[in-house]
Amino acid sequence: MAPRSDSQNLATGSAMSETSGESSIDPIFHILRIVPFSFLRPPRLRLKLPSFTLPSPMTVFSLILLTYFLVISGFVYDVIVEPPGIGSAQDPITGAIRPVVFMSGRVNGQYIIEGLSSGFMFVLGGIGIIMLDLALDKNRAKSVKASYATAGISSIVIGYVMSMLFIRIKIPGYLQ
Amino acid sequence: MGGKAESGNASPKSESMAAKKASPDLLNSLSFKSLKLKTKQQELLIRVSILGLVYVLAFIARLFSVLRYESMIHEFDPYFNYRTTLFLTEKGFYEFWNWFDSESWYPLGRIIGGTLYPGLMVTAALIYWTLRFLRFFVHIREVCVLTAPFFASNTTLVAYFFGKEIWDTGAGLVAAVLIAICPGYISRSVAGSYDNEAVAIFALLLTFYLFVKAVNTGSLAWALGSAFGYFYMVSAWGGYVFIINLVPLYVLVLLITGRYSMRLYIAYNCMYILGMLLAMQIRFVGFQHVQSGEHMGAMGVFLLMQVFYFLDWVKYQLNDTKLFQTFLRITVTSAILVGGIALGVGTASGYISPWTGRFYSLLDPTYAKDHIPIIASVSEHQPTAWSSFMFDYHILLFLFPAGLYFCFKRLSDATIFIVMYGLTSLYFAGVMVRLILVATPAVCLISAIAVSATLKNLTSLLRTKQKVPQTGSTKGAGSSKVSSKVSLDQSQPFQKNGAIALLLGAFYLLSRYAIHCTWVTSEAYSSPSIVLAARGAHGNRIIFDDYREAYYWLRQNTPTDAKVMSWWDYGYQITAMGNRTVIVDNNTWNNTHIATVGRAMSSYEDEAYDIMRSLDVNYVLVVFGGVTGYSSDDINKFLWMVRIGGGVFPVIKEPDYLVNGEFRVDKGASPKMLNCLMYKLCYYRFGELVTEYGKPPGYDRARGVEIGNKDIKLEHLEEAYTTSNWIVRIYRVKPPTNRL
Numbered sequence: 041m042a043p044r045s046d047s048q049n050l051a052t053g054s055a056m057s058e059t060s061g062e063s064s065i066d067p068i069f070h071i072l073r074i075v076p077f078s079f080l081r082p083p084r085l086r087l088k089l090p091s092f093t094l095p096s097p098m099t100v101f102s103l104i105l106l107t108y109f110l111v112i113s114g115f116v117y118d119v120i121v122e123p124p125g126i127g128s129a130q131d132p133i134t135g136a137i138r139p140v141v142f143m144s145g146r147v148n149g150q151y152i153i154e155g156l157s158s159g160f161m162f163v164l165g166g167i168g169i170i171m172l173d174l175a176l177d178k179n180r181a182k183s184v185k186a187s188y189a190t191a192g193i194s195s196i197v198i199g200y201v202m203s204m205l206f207i208r209i210k211i212p213g214y215l216q
Numbered sequence: 217m218g219g220k221a222e223s224g225n226a227s228p229k230s231e232s233m234a235a236k237k238a239s240p241d242l243l244n245s246l247s248f249k250s251l252k253l254k255t256k257q258q259e260l261l262i263r264v265s266i267l268g269l270v271y272v273l274a275f276i277a278r279l280f281s282v283l284r285y286e287s288m289i290h291e292f293d294p295y296f297n298y299r300t301t302l303f304l305t306e307k308g309f310y311e312f313w314n315w316f317d318s319e320s321w322y323p324l325g326r327i328i329g330g331t332l333y334p335g336l337m338v339t340a341a342l343i344y345w346t347l348r349f350l351r352f353f354v355h356i357r358e359v360c361v362l363t364a365p366f367f368a369s370n371t372t373l374v375a376y377f378f379g380k381e382i383w384d385t386g387a388g389l390v391a392a393v394l395i396a397i398c399p400g401y402i403s404r405s406v407a408g409s410y411d412n413e414a415v416a417i418f419a420l421l422l423t424f425y426l427f428v429k430a431v432n433t434g435s436l437a438w439a440l441g442s443a444f445g446y447f448y449m450v451s452a453w454g455g456y457v458f459i460i461n462l463v464p465l466y467v468l469v470l471l472i473t474g475r476y477s478m479r480l481y482i483a484y485n486c487m488y489i490l491g492m493l494l495a496m497q498i499r500f501v502g503f504q505h506v507q508s509g510e511h512m513g514a515m516g517v518f519l520l521m522q523v524f525y526f527l528d529w530v531k532y533q534l535n536d537t538k539l540f541q542t543f544l545r546i547t548v549t550s551a552i553l554v555g556g557i558a559l560g561v562g563t564a565s566g567y568i569s570p571w572t573g574r575f576y577s578l579l580d581p582t583y584a585k586d587h588i589p590i591i592a593s594v595s596e597h598q599p600t601a602w603s604s605f606m607f608d609y610h611i612l613l614f615l616f617p618a619g620l621y622f623c624f625k626r627l628s629d630a631t632i633f634i635v636m637y638g639l640t641s642l643y644f645a646g647v648m649v650r651l652i653l654v655a656t657p658a659v660c661l662i663s664a665i666a667v668s669a670t671l672k673n674l675t676s677l678l679r680t681k682q683k684v685p686q687t688g689s690t691k692g693a694g695s696s697k698v699s700s701k702v703s704l705d706q707s708q709p710f711q712k713n714g715a716i717a718l719l720l721g722a723f724y725l726l727s728r729y730a731i732h733c734t735w736v737t738s739e740a741y742s743s744p745s746i747v748l749a750a751r752g753a754h755g756n757r758i759i760f761d762d763y764r765e766a767y768y769w770l771r772q773n774t775p776t777d778a779k780v781m782s783w784w785d786y787g788y789q790i791t792a793m794g795n796r797t798v799i800v801d802n803n804t805w806n807n808t809h810i811a812t813v814g815r816a817m818s819s820y821e822d823e824a825y826d827i828m829r830s831l832d833v834n835y836v837l838v839v840f841g842g843v844t845g846y847s848s849d850d851i852n853k854f855l856w857m858v859r860i861g862g863g864v865f866p867v868i869k870e871p872d873y874l875v876n877g878e879f880r881v882d883k884g885a886s887p888k889m890l891n892c893l894m895y896k897l898c899y900y901r902f903g904e905l906v907t908e909y910g911k912p913p914g915y916d917r918a919r920g921v922e923i924g925n926k927d928i929k930l931e932h933l934e935e936a937y938t939t940s941n942w943i944v945r946i947y948r949v950k951p952p953t954n955r956l
Contacts, residue, residue, distance in 0.1 A: 094473060101624040104639060105617055111646040112613060117599040120581050147740075148649055150601035158602040166617030169666060172718075173621070176673045193718070199614060200725065203606065210603050215735050 105163065113159030118152050125152045142210045158206050165199025168192045266389055267376060271369045274396035277734070278365040278406045280742035285759075287361050287408070290744040292785060292802050294410035295792040298360050300328065301337045301410075305344055305356050312337070313499075319797045320787060321809065322779050322832065330499040331805065335452030336415050339363065364405040364414035371418045372396045375657060378425040381432065382630045383665050386672065391664035397733040400608035400656035403741045413653055416453030421657050423449050423459055424637065427487055428630050434479030439486035446487060447494035450501055457510050457575060458641075458654060463487070464517035466636050475629060476524055488518050509563070509570045516555060523551045581647045593856040596650040605645075607736060608652050611729040612663040616642075619662035622669045638662050671722060677715040746789065748846060748943075760844060763789065766837070766944035769937050770794035774835060781828060782837035783817070783850055783857065784810055790837065799831055807864065814861030815868055817894045818854070824893040825932040828949050835936065836947045840898040843907050843942040845917040852918065854894055855879060882921040890925040897947055900928050900935060905942075 117123075127140035143149045171192030175185045208214050253261065281290070289298050304312040315328045343366075344359045372392040379388030395401060404413045426442035429435075450456045467484050470476065492505045492514075505511045527544060534540045562568035570576075577584035581599060584592045605613060616638070623631040641655035743749070748760040770780065771794050779797045780790055787801020800810050816827040828836070841849035850857075855870070862868040872888040873879070881889065889895060903914040903926025914923045936948040 097624040097627055101621060104620060104635075107639070108617055108620075108642070111642055112602060112605055114599070114601040114605075114646070116581055116646045117601050120585060120599050147607055148598060148601050148604045150603060155602045158606070162613045163617060165614035166621075169614065169618035169670060170621045172670065173618075173673060176677065189714070193721075196614070196721075200611075203613075207603065207606050211607075213739075215732070 105166075109159050109163045112162055114150050114155035117150060118155065123149070123151050126154075127151050142206070144210065144212070147211065154206070154210075158203065161199045161202045161206070164195050165203070168195030168197075168199060171195065263385065263389065267373065267392060270372050270376075270389075270392045270396050273393075274369040274372050275365045277397055277737060278368060278402060280406070280738050281744050282361065282407045284742070285744055285747055287358060288744060288746070289357070289360060289410050290406070290408040290746065291411070292745075292788050293412075294360075294408070296788040296802065297336055297410050297412070298357065299788075299792040300332065301340050301360055302356055304337050304341045309338075320791055320801050320803075321806065322797045322799050324806065324809065326803065326805070331803070333412055333450075333452055333454065333498070333500060335419070335448060335450075336363070336410070336412050338451070339367075339415055340410075360410045361408050364409050364411075365407050367415050367418045368396070368401065368405045371401075371421055371657070374418065374421045374425055375660065378421060378428070379661055379664055381425065381428055382634050382661065383668060387661075387664045387668035390667045391661045394612065394660040394664055394667075394729075395657060397730060397737075398609070398612070398656050398660055399733050399736040399741060400652045400659070402733070402737050403608065404653050406737075406742055408744055412453040413455075416449060416455060417653065417657065419445060419449035419452050420455070420459065420654070424633070427463060427483060428633050430483035430487065431480055431629050431633075434477075434482050436482060436486060439483045440490065442483070442487045443490035443494060446491035447497075450491075450495040451498050455654060456495070458644075460491075460505070460511055460514050462637060462640060464514045465640070466633050467517050467521065469632060469636060470629065471520070471524065473632070475632075476528075480629070481521060481525055484521060485518070488514055507567060507569060508572075509568055510572070510575055512559065512568060516559075519551070519555060523547065578644055578647055578651075593853075593860070597648050600646050600649045600652065604649055604652065607740070608656070609659060610732045611725055612659050615663035615666040616659055618670070619664070619666035622665050623662065634658060634661055634665075667722070667726075671719070674715045674719050674722070677711055678719075680711075748844075750844070760846075760941050760943060762939035762941050762943035764793065765939045766937065766946060767793035769939075770796055770835070770837075770946065773937070778834040779832055780835045780837055781813060781816070781831065781833040783813065783839075783853065785853070786837065786839070796835075799833065807860070811861045811864035814857035815865050817850075817857050818861055818868055818873070818892050820888075820891055821893055821896060821931055821933075825949070829952070833949050836897060836933065836949065838894065838897045838945050838947075840902075840942055840945055841918040842898070842902060842916040842923075843905065846943060847918050849898075849918060849943075850894060851881065851898055851916075857894070880921070881916060881919055881923055883924040885924050895925065896928050896930060897933070897945060899923050899925070900930060900945075902942075903927065 123143070127143055128137050129140045130136070131138055141151065142154050143151050169192065171188050174180075175188035175192055177185070180188075289295055300312070300315075303315065312334075313329045316325060317328045318325045320326050340356070340360050340363050343363065344354070344356050347354055347359070372395055375395045376388040376392040379385075379391035401417065404411065405417070423442055423445035426438055426445050430438035430442050446456070446459060449459060463484070467480065470480055495501050495505055496503060506515070527547060530543060531540050534543070559568070563570070571579070573584065573588045577588070577597075584597065609616075620635060620638070623635050638655070638658035638661075641651070641658050645652045645655040746763045748762075750758050750760070752758045767790060770778075770790065774796060776795075777797070779799065780794070781799045782790060784800040784802055784804055787798045787803075790796060790798050791801065800806075800813050804810060812827060812831070816824040819827070839849045840851065841847055842851075855873070858868055858870050858873055862870055873886055873892075875884055875886050880886075881895070899914075899916075902916075902923065906913045907915050907917050912922050914926045915921070916923055930947070932950055933947040934950060935945070937946040939945070
C-alpha cells in the first residue's frame, strides 16, 4: 500500500515505492535491463555493503583522551606560533649554549616539549583517578584490585607533584 | 531511622520533664529536643546552607580590586558598555534603541542601537531601576561594577541545578563550589569587569540547563524556558553562535546513537523555532538565523528531525518491514539531496553568507594569521599554552578526564550533552585563550562528577557495616561473594583506613585548589588595567593613574567639539571619560578607517599632517611606557599599526621599519622608524630625561635601550599635555600656516 506522501518524494522523480523485485514499475530499471545489460553480463560478485556499527563507549573514550592530551599540551599553539622544541640561552660567562626547557617571562607561551610533558602529567593524574574507580569495582580478584589501587594512587601523586613542580619553575612568583 | 523514633519519644518526654522541673530546664529541653530533625530535613538544611555560603563566596571572591583601588570600571570595552548604560538610564529605552552616535568614528559615526548586544545594558538598567524603586539611590556606576559578581553568584545556583540534572545532588553542590572560585570564570567577571561575558555565561548555562531538562522531561514548558534563555543569550553576547551550533550537533549525535525520542523532538523543535524568532528581535542579529552560514547547521538538523518524525509515523502506519526499508532508503536519499541542493543554491546566489572571519578562524586557526591582522593582533585571540590551562583550571585538569570516564560509564541523554559541551568548548579554548571562559562551566561540571563519584565510592567503603554475614544485602563496595566474606572481615579495617587516607588526600587536593584560585584571583585577575601599580624601591606600592589624568585633562581643557586621534585601543575610554569625539575605537568595524590612522602614525610628519587635516583631527594621543617601563605602550604595538595600515595602503611596507627583521628603536634603527610620527610623538623631549640611575639620558626602560634620535623637532604639532609619569602624551595639531 503506498503511503500518503507529502513533500518528501518530489525530488527524485524516478523511483516510486517498489524498486525491488521482478515486477518493478521503475522505468529506468527497465531501460537499464534492455540497453547495456541485454548483451553485457554482470559478473557475480560477493560484495556486501559495509555495515556501520557504533564503537563501544570505552573505545570512544580512549580516542577522546588522546585528543584531550593534544589540546592540553598546547598543540594548537605549537602549530600556529611554531615555537622551537626546546629553547636555548647563552651562558654569559662561558659562551656555551644551554638548553632551556621552560619558556619564562609570560604565562601564555611554551616550547613544544614542555607542553607535551605537562600534558602527559595531567593525563597521568586523570588516569590515576580512573584506576582508583576500577579498583573499587566488585567483580575482580582482590590482588588485581589492590594493584589497581596502588597504581592509581601513585599516578595521582606523581602527576600532581610534577605539575606543581612544572608550574613553579615556569612562573617564579607562584604562590608567593 | 533513628530520627523518627526519637522525635516521637521527645514530645511526651519533654512535657513530663517540664511538669517536674523549673522553667530554664523547660526552655532547654524544648529547644534541644524539638530541634531534632529528620534525616531528610537535615539534608535539606545542609544543602541550602552550602548553597547560601557558595553564593556569598562567589560574590566576595571577586571584590579584590574594589577593596584595593576603588569602585571603578576596568579595561577598555566596559567603558563603552558603561557609557551606553548611562545613556539608557538617562534617556530611556527608545532613545537607546535608536541611538546614532556621532562622537565616535568621526566622520562616519556609528549606529549604536543596531550594532550592540543590549542584554547587559538592559540588565544593569533594570537592576538600577529596581533599586531606585526600593528607594536605594545608588549611582549607576556602582550597579555596573557589581553586576558581574552578582551574576557569577547566580551562575553557581544554575550550576547546582544542572549538576543535579546530569548526575545527582552531590555533583551539583561540588559543581557550584568549583565554579564559584574557578579562575577561568573569575578572570572575566571580577567586580569592575562590566563586559558582555558577565551575564553571557549565566545565560549560556541557563539555556543549556533548561534544554537538558526539556530533553529529559519532554515538557513543552521547559522547552519554552530554554527558548527564552536562548533569547537572553542572543541579546547578551556574540558567542550565542556556540549554542546554535552545539545544540544541533548534540541532537545529531543523539540521532546517530539511536536515542531519538519524542522528548528530543519536542525540546529541539520548540527551542529552535521560538529561539530563532526571538533572536530576530535583536537588531544586531537581524535575519542571520536564516541567512548566515554559521546558523545553517541548526536549520539542517531541524529538517532532519522532521524527516525522522515522518519516517517514524510511516513505520507505525505500514506494519511491513521490507516496504518500509525501501521507503526509508528513498526518503533519506531524497531528503539529503534536497537539502544539499538548497544549500548549494543558497550559497551560490549569495543569500547565505559564508562564515565570518572571527568564527572561521576557530575552525581553521591559521586563517587569521595570514588574512586578518586585526583579529590576529588581539592578545586574547592567541592560541593557548599549557600554562594558561594550568593557571585557569589547576586540579580540574586532572578531574576532567576522570569525569569523562564516569560519564561514559553511565551514558544518558544528559551526560552525552555535557561530554559534547566539554569537548567542543575545550577544543575552542585551545584555539583562543579568551574562550577558556566558555569551557569553564563544562570543565567544572565534569570535574564535579568525578569528585562526587570518587567521594561516593570512598565513603561507601567507609560505611560498610561491621555485621557481614547477611546473605541477602551487603552494602558498600565490598565483594558480595560468599566465599570471600572471611577475607572481607580481615581486610575491612585496612580498607577503612585506606579509604580515610584517600578521603584526606582528596580534601588536601581540593584545599590546594582553593588556595590556588584565591592567589590567582588576587595577583593576576584583579587589576583594573586603567590604573597601574608597581612596587617601589622600598617595597611600597606606587599607583600610576596617568590614563584617567589624561582623559580628565582632555575633558576640561579642550573645546567640546575637538576630535582626538589615537590608536583604536583607547577609543572607548576617551569617549566615556574624556567626552570627546574619536576617530577610531575598539569596535573595529571599519578596517579602512583604522588603516588610515595606522598610516598616519607610521608616516613622516608631513604626510601624517595631510591625513590628519583630512580627518579634522585636533589632538593626537599616544601612550608611552619608556619612563615607567610599562610594556603595553604604543611603541610595542607599533608593528601592528604598520601591518594593518599596510594591509590597505601598500605605501606602508613593514620591512622599512625593521633592521634585519628586528624591530629596534636605538641608533641602529631604520631611518623611517626614527622619523615617523609615532616615534616623534613618543620620544619628544625624552632625550633630555634621565630615567634610570647610571644610564644615559634618553634610556627607554620598556625596550631597555637608549633611543636613537634624541633631537626631535615637531613642525605641525605641539605638545599639549604629558602626564606625570609620561605614560599618556597629548599633542595639539596646529592649524595650517597662513598663505603669504
